[in-house]
Amino acid sequence: xxxxxxxxxxxxxxxxxxxxxxxxxxxxxxxxxxxxxxxxxxxxxxxx
Amino acid sequence: xxxxxxxxxxxxxxxxxxxxxxxxxxxxxxxxxxxxxxxxxxxxxxxxxxxxxxxxxxxxxxxxxxxxxxxxxxxxxxxxxxxxxxxxxxxxxxxxxxxxxxxxxxxxxxxxxxxxxxxxxxxxxxxxxxxxxxxxxxxxxxxxxxxxxxxxxxxxxxxxxxxxxxxxxxxxxxxxxxxxxxxxxxxxxxxxxxxxxxxxxxxxxxxxxxxxxxxxxxxxxxxxxxxxxx
Numbered sequence: 001x002x003x004x005x006x007x008x009x010x011x012x013x014x015x016x017x018x019x020x021x022x023x024x025x026x027x028x029x030x031x032x033x034x035x036x037x038x039x040x041x042x043x044x045x046x047x048x
Numbered sequence: 049x050x051x052x053x054x055x056x057x058x059x060x061x062x063x064x065x066x067x068x069x070x071x072x073x074x075x076x077x078x079x080x081x082x083x084x085x086x087x088x089x090x091x092x093x094x095x096x097x098x099x100x101x102x103x104x105x106x107x108x109x110x111x112x113x114x115x116x117x118x119x120x121x122x123x124x125x126x127x128x129x130x131x132x133x134x135x136x137x138x139x140x141x142x143x144x145x146x147x148x149x150x151x152x153x154x155x156x157x158x159x160x161x162x163x164x165x166x167x168x169x170x171x172x173x174x175x176x177x178x179x180x181x182x183x184x185x186x187x188x189x190x191x192x193x194x195x196x197x198x199x200x201x202x203x204x205x206x207x208x209x210x211x212x213x214x215x216x217x218x219x220x221x222x223x224x225x226x227x228x229x230x231x232x233x234x235x236x237x238x239x240x241x242x243x244x245x246x247x248x249x250x251x252x253x254x255x256x257x258x259x260x261x262x263x264x265x266x267x268x269x270x271x272x273x274x275x276x277x278x
Contacts, residue, residue, distance in 0.1 A: 031108065033195070034148040
């Protein structure tokens with residue numbers, strides 16, 4: 001059984017954005033003690 | 049000696065801690081989660097409840113409350129910090145204690161009074177003889193403590209495992225005695241220094257003999273005696 005969370009964040013393009021999102025995952029969005037995360041970048045335009 | 053009980057949005061056991069302390073004749077007051085001044089307090093309690101609605105994970109958001117920076121510094125100076133239930137969850141999320149909480153084995157919220165065994169430990173919050181069995185209620189959905197094998201071994205070797213779930217006679221069942229599935233039957237641990245203590249059971253609910261018994265009294269009075277050098 002695998003239970004997960006899908007979190008979608010719209011962030012602006014920038015050289016530091018990936019590092020920033022990684023930090024958000026490490027500090028809040030995931031608890032590295034019990035959870036693994038994967039960041040997937042998408043070119044999809046933001047419509048929501 | 050004055051206790052300070054932090055009130056986060058969604059805390060719901062802070063009044064129980066206040067009432068328990070007052071019943072025991074201890075000086076106690078509230079601390080708002082937005083405050084950053086802990087002066088005047090000699091021990092800090094992070095109470096049970098559902099801080100920030102348990103969003104993301106239990107304790108994950110409370111960790112970023114303004115008061116928590118001060119609580120970390122208070123602990124680093126050796127100040128005693130107690131985390132009960134959600135308070136324990138906050139302490140692990142803040143990395144003030146190792147490990148993390150998973151959902152209970154069986155995925156059900158558990159609310160019952162359980163037997164617990166005091167282990168040989170270095171924690172001044174619980175000055176009871178080794179193997180003393182106490183009965184204290186648990187009331188949680190995420191109390192399934194977990195940590196890697198190395199951390200569990202280190203906690204055990206250092207005397208950082210303060211209390212374990214057990215059978216009524218104080219023994220541990222071969223398949224584990226933790227109703228929530230916690231690793232190594234762990235119900236409460238402290239940091240390497242001993243001053244930061246987190247536990248899932250609610251000792252504040254068992255201090256009055258007319259309401260559930262007195263097994264929780266030591267979890268508040270031990271630290272007072274320790275601080276007074278008794």
